Amino acid sequence: MPLKLSTLVVNAALVTLVSPGAHAGPFAPDTGDTAAYSDTRLAITFDTAPSLGSAGKIKVFTTDGTLVDTIDVSDAVSKMSGETQTLFSARNTEIDKLGGNVPSLAQWRYVYYRPVVISGSTASIKLHDGALRPDTAYYVNIDNGVLNGKVAGASFRGVSGTSAWTFKTKATPGSPTAVTVDDDGPADFRTVQGALDWIMQNGCVTCAYAGAAKTITVKNGNYRELLFLRNVNNLTITGESRSGVIVFYDNSDSFNPGTGFGTTSAGATLVSAGPNVGTRRYLGGGRNVLLAENADLLKLTNFTLWNAHRKTSGWDNQAETMYFNSSTLGGSRLSALSMNFMSAQDTLLLKGWSWFYKSYVSGDVDFIWGSPYAALFEQSELHTIVDGTNASSGGYIFQARAAYGYPGFVVLNSKLTADAAIPAGSTWLARSGGLAPPTYCTTKTTTGGLGSANLGCDNLAYINTRMGTHIRTAGWQATPAPTPATPTATAGWRERGSMDLSGNTLNVSGRNQNVSSTGIDLSGLDTRTEVFQAWNNGAGWVPATP
Known part of the structure; x- marks a missing residue:
């Protein structure tokens, strides 16, 4: 079973902040x-x-x-x-x-x-x-x-x-491409970032082991750290157990402003730290726990990634667990298998091509968002938690600013669940990113990276998804209107085969049909092969199950 955010918050003993290992003296x-x-x-x-x-x-x-x-x-x-x-x-x-x-x-x-x-x-x-x-x-x-x-x-x-x-x-690890991490036992490194630095040093896209498969194995433990990966392909990070490996940090937009990106030097501009609470220096590294850039075939499996920030009134509470900042047509592939991603607001920020399989994602407001070509959540659980700044609100699951002409976000054979305290009929399936034509969602990307004209599309499809009673009858928040305002088989807000959590057909007659559709044929998105068939200009990507 995935480890719930509420479990970690209530049972603080599960997260020991210091694991120095056995030692004889002080x-x-x-x-x-x-x-x-x-x-x-x-x-x-x-x-x-x-x-x-x-x-x-x-x-x-x-x-x-x-x-x-x-x-x-x-x-x-x-x-x-x-x-x-x-x-x-x-x-x-x-x-x-x-x-x-x-x-x-x-x-x-x-x-x-x-x-x-x-x-x-x-x-x-x-x-x-x-x-x-x-x-x-x-x-x-x-x-x-x-x-x-x-x-x-x-x-x-x-x-x-x-x-x-x-x-x-001690001396450097014996392998340039395969290392272990343990916070208190024998290993190559004590921290995940130490292992990432080693892999970037030896296996970057211009390094001696650029083409080699690379692995980081993380032993059970609690890893309090912010992470950075850049210019590495074909890396797998595997945890010893899904609930036993917890990589976490209390980060937020007030503490480290911005979504984050690699820079040549630390920024010096002062920005707001929150409503009426003064300024904070904008360094550039951002509010997420893991920032991955210019990466292809990055695979995360069998551990928990948690942004431990607690939403508080007066703060800027955006706090991603991960920002996958890779957006090329012929690369930029992320797989997450048997993973937990936990935060509150903006949990996952995605670009490129992402596949989440048998994974758990929790949050309250826009907790899955970004500008992907395609991001598939297959046999996964998307869990709404109580908003610490507005307990009566059920929040929003998605905010799509997807790339024009591509599938965007697809939820397939998955389920939408919620904390027991979430009011019935209070959670929206999505709200619009508010990026409308003629500036956004107008030009299909065929070469290079994403630009403003290529993104901003509210492309989201729920297919054969089980939904809890926390989902609103209308489903989709219509203000501001999505782009496109009228869904088609390839774009907009769409839904097919929705069920309740017991697997019974869900009554969707109350959905807002002005901005969404429950009747459009979505057979072109029924499998991961179809969702990722546009990768590399039609070459296609078929990620494999274990």
């Missing part, structure tokens, strides 16, 4: 460790829960005294940009450059993140991505006052000198 890696991970998180175990100070730095040096990383727990990083937001503390904020140690990349993902996390009696410190290198010796210094508490009965006064906390990282 430090992880242990002092003197000669096989530490290059993507390790530093950790200190206190007698009881420590507190985070308001000033001071954590510094890591190579043994020759070269400074390789600095973490500032004060508000200096946030305040240097001139931001004025009042939603959350400006302290304990750093800017990460994801993929920053990958030589082949010319664009990276810049994001704000919280480097110090306290969970129970352990303080975990995430260094900047790629700060540590393999087979290298380091020592750590921590200013007095960064962390407050007792270690082995004595007040913690920081760490100083060149020998108090030392460790050496």
Whole structure:
């Protein structure tokens, strides 16, 4: 059974924020460790829960005294940009450059993140991505006052000198294309991003192993991190178990504004952090957990991807779990098999060609959206959760801004479910993206990538879908009107063979027939072969089941 978002929220113990692994002393890696991970998180175990100070730095040096990383727990990083937001503390904020140690990349993902996390009696410190290198010796210094508490009965006064906390990282993995990740057991990496960096370094589209099949196997555990993948084809990321591998982060449009994309440098423009709450720096990396760009044949299977942001009034609450930012006609293929994607608003943002099979997607407002050529949800569950800012609203499942002349979103042999607290007849099947002709949805893409004239189409078809009582009788929100306003066999809002959750024929006589259709022949979308037959200008793509 898929793991519900409400389960994770209520049972906080399911998500342990710190998993430093077994260690003998208060430090992880242990002092003197000669096989530490290059993507390790530093950790200190206190007698009881420590507190985070308001000033001071954590510094890591190579043994020759070269400074390789600095973490500032004060508000200096946030305040240097001139931001004025009042939603959350400006302290304990750093800017990460994801993929920053990958030589082949010319664009990276810049994001704000919280480097110090306290969970129970352990303080975990995430260094900047790629700060540590393999087979290298380091020592750590921590200013007095960064962390407050007792270690082995004595007040913690920081760490100083060149020998108090030392460790050496182990050598590079044996395989350039197949690696494992485990947050607390033997593996090649401790983090998913560490593994992604390794794959991007060896298997990018211009690298030595460009054409090879690549795999990342993630062992059961909780991985609190933002992720970036760029310029890699034929990569499979597989979890040990669907509910046992949880990759998550609390990210949102207020914390990291924008949908996100790779850039050559961090943006400096100040934008609104939410209604009447001041400004936030727009770095460019965006509000999702996983950003995948310029990727083809990316396969995700058997794990949970979760944006842990809790919707709150006054925030900009858009918070994708994944943005698949790949949109070529002859590439840009994503498969998700036996996956959980969980957030609230804007859970999945899709381009290109996407296939979701036996997967679970949860959210409340527009929780599946984007500009794909074709995105098929087959034998999957689309689950509406209670909106934390408007409990009486059932929200919207889709907002399509699909590519003109292609299938867009298709829901096939799947089911629409909801939290028990969702009012009956309160959820819309979709609302329009509001991008109307003559600017949008006017020109079929035949070469290159998507442009404004090629997208904005409200192309969505439900075929043989079981629907809970939370779905509105009218089905589709008609204001603003969809594009096209009148559906056809190949475009617009369409529905065929709808059932209740028990499999009985659903009465759809109350559907808004002005903007949708329940009678159009949709036999051209009955199989994944048909949905993806336009891939690569008619060459077609037939993704295979396990």
